Amino acid sequence: RPELRLTRPIVLVGLMGAGKSTTGRRLARRLGVGFADADDEIEEAAGMRIADIFEIYGEAEFRDLERKVMQRLLAEGPRVLATGGGAFMNDETRAMVKDLGTSVWLKADLDTHVRRTALRDTRPILRKGDPKSILAKLIEERSPIYAQADITVESHDGPHKDTVGKIVKAL
Numbered sequence: 001r002p003e004l005r006l007t008r009p010i011v012l013v014g015l016m017g018a019g020k021s022t023t024g025r026r027l028a029r030r031l032g033v034g035f036a037d038a039d040d041e042i043e044e045a046a047g048m049r050i051a052d053i054f055e056i057y058g059e060a061e062f063r064d065l066e067r068k069v070m071q072r073l074l075a076e077g078p079r080v081l082a083t084g085g086g087a088f089m090n091d092e093t094r095a096m097v098k099d100l101g102t103s104v105w106l107k108a109d110l111d112t113h114v115r116r117t118a119l120r121d122t123r124p125i126l127r128k129g130d131p132k133s134i135l136a137k138l139i140e141e142r143s144p145i146y147a148q149a150d151i152t153v154e155s156h157d158g159p160h161k162d163t164v165g166k167i168v169k170a171l
């Protein structure tokens with residue numbers, strides 16, 4: 001029997017390398033619900049990699065597509081959704097998420113973001129300069145907006161990291 005019956009989608013938000021996709025997949029398994037990753041859904045809808053969408057069409061077009069994909073995902077019923085780090089920054093997307101979902105900010109420190117994002121070179125925003133300074137600036141700019149999520153859970157690397165357990169407790 002599931003420990004918790006979802007009535008709304010759980011939407012994980014936070015900066016690149018917060019662990020949204022990994023935590024999201026584990027949380028969905030624990031709750032016995034489906035999981036979708038907005039970045040993957042965008043790539044499938046566009047038939048292109050995110051880096052190519054940025055390069056060929058630009059960030060504004062990407063945000064527009066992201067908003068449409070999020071609108072569809074939010075309408076597909078209760079499950080766990082991982083978003084791209086910029087999704088919650090978009091006013092319309094954030095309004096939809098706040099309206100239809102339970103948002104969870106996965107909050108981590110700069111070093112954690114640097115370490116985790118270095119594992120995969122797929123993020124166009126981090127290719128524009130030194131990833132650590134870019135991430136530091138984004139933490140400063142975006143934290144006040146991520147903080148508007150319904151729930152905040154710390155997701156730093158470390159021995160006591162049990163992000164899924166903390167989310168379940170907070171739901």
Ligand code: S3P
Nearest residue numbers: 015016017083084085086123124
């Ligand atoms: C972005 C984060 C990425 C991806 C795109 C833009 C951002 O998702 O959507 O590269 O603006 O923070 P992840 O947070 O899953 O890396």
